[in-house]
Amino acid sequence: MTDTDPAPAAQADPWPAPLASGPVDASVTVPGSKSVTNRALVLAALASEPGRLRRPLRSRDTLLMADALRAMGVGIDVVPDGSTGADATGEVWRVVPAGLRGPATVDVGNAGTVMRFLPPVACLADGPVRFDGDPRSHQRPLHGVIDALRALGARIDDAGRGALPLTVNGVGALDGGPVEVDASSSSQFVSALLLSAPRFDQGVEVRHTGAVLPSLPHIRMTVEMLRLAGASVDTPQAGEPDVWRVAPGALLGRDLTIEPDLSNAQPFLAAALVTGGRVTIPDWPEHTTQPGAALREIFTEMGGSCELTEQGLTFTGSGRVHGIDVDLGDVGELTPGIAAVAALADSESVLRGVAHLRLHETDRLAALTKEINGLGGDVTETEDGLRIRPRPLHSGVFHTYDDHRLATAAAVIGLVVDGVRVENVATTAKTLPGFPALWTDMLAGGRTAAVPAVPASSGSA
Ligand SMILES: O=C(O)C1=C[C@@H](OP(=O)(O)O)[C@@H](O)[C@H](O)C1
Numbered sequence: 001m002t003d004t005d006p007a008p009a010a011q012a013d014p015w016p017a018p019l020a021s022g023p024v025d026a027s028v029t030v031p032g033s034k035s036v037t038n039r040a041l042v043l044a045a046l047a048s049e050p051g052r053l054r055r056p057l058r059s060r061d062t063l064l065m066a067d068a069l070r071a072m073g074v075g076i077d078v079v080p081d082g083s084t085g086a087d088a089t090g091e092v093w094r095v096v097p098a099g100l101r102g103p104a105t106v107d108v109g110n111a112g113t114v115m116r117f118l119p120p121v122a123c124l125a126d127g128p129v130r131f132d133g134d135p136r137s138h139q140r141p142l143h144g145v146i147d148a149l150r151a152l153g154a155r156i157d158d159a160g161r162g163a164l165p166l167t168v169n170g171v172g173a174l175d176g177g178p179v180e181v182d183a184s185s186s187s188q189f190v191s192a193l194l195l196s197a198p199r200f201d202q203g204v205e206v207r208h209t210g211a212v213l214p215s216l217p218h219i220r221m222t223v224e225m226l227r228l229a230g231a232s233v234d235t236p237q238a239g240e241p242d243v244w245r246v247a248p249g250a251l252l253g254r255d256l257t258i259e260p261d262l263s264n265a266q267p268f269l270a271a272a273l274v275t276g277g278r279v280t281i282p283d284w285p286e287h288t289t290q291p292g293a294a295l296r297e298i299f300t301e302m303g304g305s306c307e308l309t310e311q312g313l314t315f316t317g318s319g320r321v322h323g324i325d326v327d328l329g330d331v332g333e334l335t336p337g338i339a340a341v342a343a344l345a346d347s348e349s350v351l352r353g354v355a356h357l358r359l360h361e362t363d364r365l366a367a368l369t370k371e372i373n374g375l376g377g378d379v380t381e382t383e384d385g386l387r388i389r390p391r392p393l394h395s396g397v398f399h400t401y402d403d404h405r406l407a408t409a410a411a412v413i414g415l416v417v418d419g420v421r422v423e424n425v426a427t428t429a430k431t432l433p434g435f436p437a438l439w440t441d442m443l444a445g446g447r448t449a450a451v452p453a454v455p456a457s458s459g460s461a
């Protein structure tokens, strides 16, 4: 097992998605949030003292982030939890900040958070940091981060591509100050500039100039986590929309427990919806900036009800699945899972506000259209989303295009459509390693925890 390979159990490829024999009834412990884990790693690496992450997500995207920070000199190790028995919280990563080093090389894989959040960090290294990743990473938008960093004083060699691969020539500091960015293709441009800004000489003032700004909850997550780390952040006000300011200053080392990944809870909640069953997700946070929180409302409208108790969030399907007309601009990463449910509904759905999904792990709008239609569906792409007219679906191979959310969406359809086979289900390791086992445990009424046991001795994350 390498640091970037969480070694999921080998699966048949294509993987025969299990058919539900009746309504599911299970409690599923979902691993930590990718978005929270990778922000926590960056903020801990930039802090002025060591910090800890409890229940971090151990997946391809987060291990790539940890490896990249380590390559720049940061210490990241698995340490014993310190608590025992029922109090044990799972894996703990200790992050020990250090003077950031270059030369270094960073493999971003296909992780938006790594490719966007780390070039600003690399500006603070004392030498060149080379970034490259999967072929798809060369196509995903990065120009907003590159142009903004240059405007703030950075030297970046990208051979005029405005994309990966590139080298950030770190000199140990960055001026910072006011900068404009068009983040209409990814909110991560804004998050990236804000996260490192406490360490820029003048902090930063980011002004978004584009017509739309997707994934606002993820920007709120950035702001909230910066503040938790002691940063001073001003957020957009009436009369001054789309402007964020971060003051320069030291960041604190925190002891942070990572919330479960609510977007990865989606397929399990969808299972309750499409089978008319019941699924509980323990540790569902009462307050969260994760976009997955919107599932409570969206899936309720599509045919069920949910209740937040001490046990977690329980979603109960009504036995009917309704179509929905919804703007998913704030919560774009939920689109594949909602499209899967919509394909099984009793009426048409229109999913809007997600044109930027064409530049995600794959072109998600094209991929969902092709693959659902390949099973007999009737999906058409619109300018900014999908129109889904439910049809009786049949067996077939569902291709996933190296996209974790395509794979989990296919599994949802496979619960009620016999003979769905998911090509490359292993791609779920990007954010949810062990997905097939969690899925079959759920169908067996599982109560199994996905959180890895605390290792007996310390070691590298
Ligand atoms: O900042 C983050 O953690 C994320 C922001 C969103 O990106 P986009 O704004 O590019 O959609 C989201 O889709 C992605 O999964 C995670």
Ligand SMILES: C=C(OP(=O)(O)O)C(=O)O
Pocket (backbone or CB within 6 Å): 110, 111, 112, 113, 333, 360, 361, 405, 431
């Ligand atoms: C868009 C996603 O990921 P990334 O962080 O690579 O942008 C996603 O997880 O749905």
